[in-house]
Amino acid sequence: MSSSSYRIAVIAGDGIGREVVPAGLAVLETVGRRGGFSFEFVQFPWGCDYYLETGRMMAADGLDRLRTFDAIYLGAVGAPSVPDHVSVWELILPIRQQFEQYVNLRPIRLLPGVTSPLAGRGPADIDMVCVRENSEGEYAGVGAREHAGEPDERVEQTGVFTRHGIERIVRYAFALAASRPRRLLASATKSNALQYSMVLWDEVVASLQPGYPDVIVQKYHVDALAARMVTNPASLDVIVASNLFGDILTDLGAAISGSLGLAPGANINPERRFPSMFEPIHGSAPDIAGRGIANPIGAIWAAALMLDHLGRRDAHDRVVAAIEAVLAAGRIRTPDLGGTASTAELTAAILASL
Numbered sequence: 140m141s142s143s144s145y146r147i148a149v150i151a152g153d154g155i156g157r158e159v160v161p162a163g164l165a166v167l168e169t170v171g172r173r174g175g176f177s178f179e180f181v182q183f184p185w186g187c188d189y190y191l192e193t194g195r196m197m198a199a200d201g202l203d204r205l206r207t208f209d210a211i212y213l214g215a216v217g218a219p220s221v222p223d224h225v226s227v228w229e230l231i232l233p234i235r236q237q238f239e240q241y242v243n244l245r246p247i248r249l250l251p252g253v254t255s256p257l258a259g260r261g262p263a264d265i266d267m268v269c270v271r272e273n274s275e276g277e278y279a280g281v282g283a284r285e286h287a288g289e290p291d292e293r294v295e296q297t298g299v300f301t302r303h304g305i306e307r308i309v310r311y312a313f314a315l316a317a318s319r320p321r322r323l324l325a326s327a328t329k330s331n332a333l334q335y336s337m338v339l340w341d342e343v344v345a346s347l348q349p350g351y352p353d354v355i356v357q358k359y360h361v362d363a364l365a366a367r368m369v370t371n372p373a374s375l376d377v378i379v380a381s382n383l384f385g386d387i388l389t390d391l392g393a394a395i396s397g398s399l400g401l402a403p404g405a406n407i408n409p410e411r412r413f414p415s416m417f418e419p420i421h422g423s424a425p426d427i428a429g430r431g432i433a434n435p436i437g438a439i440w441a442a443a444l445m446l447d448h449l450g451r452r453d454a455h456d457r458v459v460a461a462i463e464a465v466l467a468a469g470r471i472r473t474p475d476l477g478g479t480a481s482t483a484e485l486t487a488a489i490l491a492s493l
Contacts, residue, residue: 145449146179148208148414150197152186153226154423155433156214162435162486163212163442166461169493170446170454181208187218187226196229202237210445211416214438215423228280236274238413240406241304242311243273243385244444245420247392250401252467253476257369257395264373265396270312271385273406275304276336278382300336300381305343311409312379313351322354323376327361327384340381365391389420398475400434403441407448417445431481434473436462439489461492 147167151160164180171177183204185197196216198204205211211234217226234240249255249265257265279299286292309326316324326344330337341358348356359367361384368375368391380388393402399421406416419437427433443458465471471488472478480488 142176142209142449144177144179145209146181146207147445148205148211149180149182150185150211150230151182151214152216152230152423153188153218154215154425154428155421156186156216156423158428158431158433158482159419159435159438160212160214162482162489163438165486165490166439166458166493167442167446169490170458173493174451174454174457176451180212185230186216187221190221190226190229196226202233205234205414206238208414209449210414212442212445213416213418215419215421217423217425219425232278232280234416235406238406238416239274239408239410240413240415241272241274241308242405242407242409243269243271243382244405244407245269245271245385245389245392246403246440246444247389247396249396250466251463252469253397253401255395255397257372260372260395267372267375267378267392268315269378269380269385269389269392270308270315271389272304272308272379272381273385274382275299275301276382278386298333298336298381298383300339302339302343305340306347307409309344309347309379312377313347313354316354316377317351319376321376323374324354324356325364325375325378326356326358327364327378327380327388328358329361329384331360336381344379361388364388368392368395393420398434399437400473400475401436401440403437403444405441405444405448415445415448417441417448431483432474433482434475435482435486436466436489439486457493458489461489464492465489 151157190196216230247267249262277298281297282295284294328337328341330341393399402420404418404420408415419441443455447455465488471480473480
């Protein structure tokens with residue numbers, strides 16, 4: 140998919156989303172101008188403030204409006220004034236599910252110049268990517284709550300796993316692992332305790348393995364895999380995980396990579412029947428919102444993932460190289476990386492490096 144112009148839906152959302160999205164847009168405009176292509180950005184004011192005004196996290200026809208774009212660029216969603224399950228279930232998850240963005244792709248890398256909290260680890264030790272199932276599993280939204288507030292209150296939260304859903308995410312992960320130098324795939328499971336969902340997960344992984352003879356597959360119980368990410372991250376390359384497991388493991392991955400503020404995410408519809416969505420994974424961070432100190436790199440890296448998805452791999456590589464150059468220089472860092480730079484200062488440095 141390559142064009143000279145792209146229409147991008149922009150949902151800056153809440154908190155620091157409004158501070159880091161402009162950084163990503165500036166990078167996209169710069170790299171596009173130098174690469175001979177352009178963007179049309181259409182801003183949507185959806186999020187928690189919109190909810191407080193209208194009772195909805197996005198417009199009633201929001202999905203129909205988003206459907207026509209080449210991609211969606213999201214900042215963050217969530218605010219103390221709105222319950223988290225409302226903000227997530229009325230904006231992010233409907234987009235992911237209705238647009239069949241069943242691949243949540245999250246690179247986990249220790250970038251040059253960044254110090255990991257794991258002693259003695261360098262960039263060669265932490266270089267993996269998590270392929271998270273993004274449309275069903277534990278976040279399927281099936282369940283019930285009875286007798287709320289009463290002594291006999293009862294809730295049921297049901298994970299929904301289908302062979303089709305597991306097969307498509309595992310095939311994606313196998314193909315990605317086959318394209319990487321080490322050809323390693325770690326499957327996150329918990330089939331010793333979850334005797335239905337994760338047993339099916341394991342069976343599907345095993346059934347697809349013969350189709351990828353060059354990929355070495357290792358099954359890990361998710362708790363053991365989390366421990367391995369800390370004790371021996373260099374042994375991991377591609378991880379495939381269910382919705383909940385992938386969510387948790389990638390936050391751990393961001394932590395061992397130096398900061399949650401560095402981590403990007405892509406919500407991908409591989410068949411391209413619907414637009415894919417790109418976002419930093421750090422959330423709205425209300426504790427630092429409005430102070431101008433949020434790390435913009437997660438959002439900028441997410442914009443680079445968007446470029447790759449749009450068929451602009453060369454532009455993706457230029458943006459990632461600019462991020463690496465600025466971090467390796469070590470002079471301009473936001474507080475999460477131990478520095479004193481503002482969002483604007485770190486953004487300016489990356490733009491200059493481009």
